[in-house]
Amino acid sequence: MATPTDDRIADTTRTVEEMGRDAIGRTEAQVIGTSPIERTALEREEELFTVNMGPHHPATHGVLRLLVSLEGEVVRDLKPVMGYVHTGIEKSCEQKSYWKVIPFVERMDYLSYYFNAEAFCGAVEKLLELEIPPRAKWLRTLHLELNRISSHLVGLGTTALDLGAISMFWYCFRERDTILDLMEMSSGQRMHTRYFQVGGVIEDIPLGFEQKVREFIAEMPERINQYAALLDRNEIFLLRTKGVGIVSRERLLELGVTGPLLRAAGEPWDLRKVAPYLAYGEVEFDIPIGTTGDNYDRYKVRLQEMRESVRIVEQCLDGLPEGPWIADDRKVVLPPRHELGTSMEALIHHFKLVTEGFRVPPGEVYHPIESPRGELGCFVVADGSAKPTRVHMREPSFVNLQALRDMCMDEYVADMICNLAMLDPILGGIDR
Amino acid sequence: MPDAPGLELIAHEINTRHEGSVLGTTYDHEQAALLIGPDSALKVLRYLKEAPGQEYSFLASLHAADYLPRTPRFAVHYELLNMARVERLRVKCLIEDPGEDRLPETDSVTGIFPTAEFHEREVYDFFGIVFRGHPDLRRILMPEDYVGWPQRRDFPVGGDPVIFTNTEDEIPGWTKGS
Numbered sequence: 261m262a263t264p265t266d267d268r269i270a271d272t273t274r275t276v277e278e279m280g281r282d283a284i285g286r287t288e289a290q291v292i293g294t295s296p297i298e299r300t301a302l303e304r305e306e307e308l309f310t311v312n313m314g315p316h317h318p319a320t321h322g323v324l325r326l327l328v329s330l331e332g333e334v335v336r337d338l339k340p341v342m343g344y345v346h347t348g349i350e351k352s353c354e355q356k357s358y359w360k361v362i363p364f365v366e367r368m369d370y371l372s373y374y375f376n377a378e379a380f381c382g383a384v385e386k387l388l389e390l391e392i393p394p395r396a397k398w399l400r401t402l403h404l405e406l407n408r409i410s411s412h413l414v415g416l417g418t419t420a421l422d423l424g425a426i427s428m429f430w431y432c433f434r435e436r437d438t439i440l441d442l443m444e445m446s447s448g449q450r451m452h453t454r455y456f457q458v459g460g461v462i463e464d465i466p467l468g469f470e471q472k473v474r475e476f477i478a479e480m481p482e483r484i485n486q487y488a489a490l491l492d493r494n495e496i497f498l499l500r501t502k503g504v505g506i507v508s509r510e511r512l513l514e515l516g517v518t519g520p521l522l523r524a525a526g527e528p529w530d531l532r533k534v535a536p537y538l539a540y541g542e543v544e545f546d547i548p549i550g551t552t553g554d555n556y557d558r559y560k561v562r563l564q565e566m567r568e569s570v571r572i573v574e575q576c577l578d579g580l581p582e583g584p585w586i587a588d589d590r591k592v593v594l595p596p597r598h599e600l601g602t603s604m605e606a607l608i609h610h611f612k613l614v615t616e617g618f619r620v621p622p623g624e625v626y627h628p629i630e631s632p633r634g635e636l637g638c639f640v641v642a643d644g645s646a647k648p649t650r651v652h653m654r655e656p657s658f659v660n661l662q663a664l665r666d667m668c669m670d671e672y673v674a675d676m677i678c679n680l681a682m683l684d685p686i687l688g689g690i691d692r
Numbered sequence: 693m694p695d696a697p698g699l700e701l702i703a704h705e706i707n708t709r710h711e712g713s714v715l716g717t718t719y720d721h722e723q724a725a726l727l728i729g730p731d732s733a734l735k736v737l738r739y740l741k742e743a744p745g746q747e748y749s750f751l752a753s754l755h756a757a758d759y760l761p762r763t764p765r766f767a768v769h770y771e772l773l774n775m776a777r778v779e780r781l782r783v784k785c786l787i788e789d790p791g792e793d794r795l796p797e798t799d800s801v802t803g804i805f806p807t808a809e810f811h812e813r814e815v816y817d818f819f820g821i822v823f824r825g826h827p828d829l830r831r832i833l834m835p836e837d838y839v840g841w842p843q844r845r846d847f848p849v850g851g852d853p854v855i856f857t858n859t860e861d862e863i864p865g866w867t868k869g870s
Contacts, residue, residue, distance in 0.1 A: 343833035355849055386721050516807025534778045623720050626771050641757050654753035662810055691833055
């Protein structure tokens, strides 16, 4: 014997009155017409369906919200909405003396903290016209490149995770952890190290650090080959990345996109090469570029960049000059600790630097460097006091995010996840 | 970077085409800057992007600063870049504070540099500078119902009450209508 429910579905010719209270809550498409399924199939193609993604979706790599207009499975429009982790860092920087700003800016892009510190310290050093000693330059280069590898590892791991390759995530984080151990060894912190100071670095690398780094760079190229072996022959990964998310080189330049995204589209633009800073002019490395600019090229460029970074780290260890690691300018740099017990002058300088901070002559500079995500520029306005008037970070993630719409337009919504992962945005950097 | 004489040449060339648009130049820390007024921003930037010999076709960054108590109070900085020559040029657009509740205004450059869209929204969000002709000028990082321009120098830090369960009744407008 049929249940009452089966009876209703089978007999669609009955009117609403006949069905009585049972009809309430059912849509028109189900009640009127002969086949409910046909009816819905007709309407689907014609209307745009707006879906809200995020802000807490794990595939948005942070707290990013995407308003996506879909036609079936195809993305027809996309608007990113951000600001959910805005903490007013730029405003807070204006209330702090210069040396206290460094830990603030490090927390913007939380995966490439060394780069934020370098952008800010470099800008202040330009304002002070302070030359940093050679050993500090090489030590900074060394740490920047280690940081670049760890940042790309997180990008690669999370991208593969979004495409279902969860083992890649663990492998990448294993190597990243080794780098964090190295950073802990040289600076005492795993993240947000505050290792870079205005004038150099806070202290020399400890005994045994070089040995540990050499062990790491001996192992890393083989690890990168393993990642490539895991992904390059993975049919799912290839199908999901090849030919997906292509944006032309010209359009990327119009949108201000820099970094691996631009290089994957065939533009060999890298600030380390075209306008060398620190020790980049003295080390040998190549700029990997892509051809089509699809997601596969972006992955390949990042992978090769890690290999180049390993090369730079090795050259930094070989070419590391001896000498002081911080400038000898007592008006800017803290005096060595052992002098405080014997020299009154050193004590006064120490006191002034810790209480008031150093003063920076009036002026404004824009200091761009190449971060793992593109051009990271720090704009600092000084008014002659011990606090900056304005600190602005040109965050590459913030600018690159504008390209997401072009990458996702008229492609499947599933590829949007891959595109966003390959864009590698850091919401801490976008929202600041 | 164009050197100091090169900067003067650029300024002179712009002033012969569009008279009085470049108000001055600065050259500090090996960084060249052109000072312009809000009405000539479009003309100058279009010239610097398109004129043969200039071709600063990449807008690296756009940001603002509040120079209170100096006048003009605000400035919008355009960090231009010529990728072929690796030359950077800053265009500093000085904007007066119109006072009272009116907002300072300048022209949007999104038509010339599409990358400026997010940057201009950010400047509007934090400084209250209106960009005429911007396609979608809304707050970008602050909440959309936020009142005030937080990056201005006369905007206080702190002062927003922090709501806890034991104090929520005391904070006006939170649980009760007042």
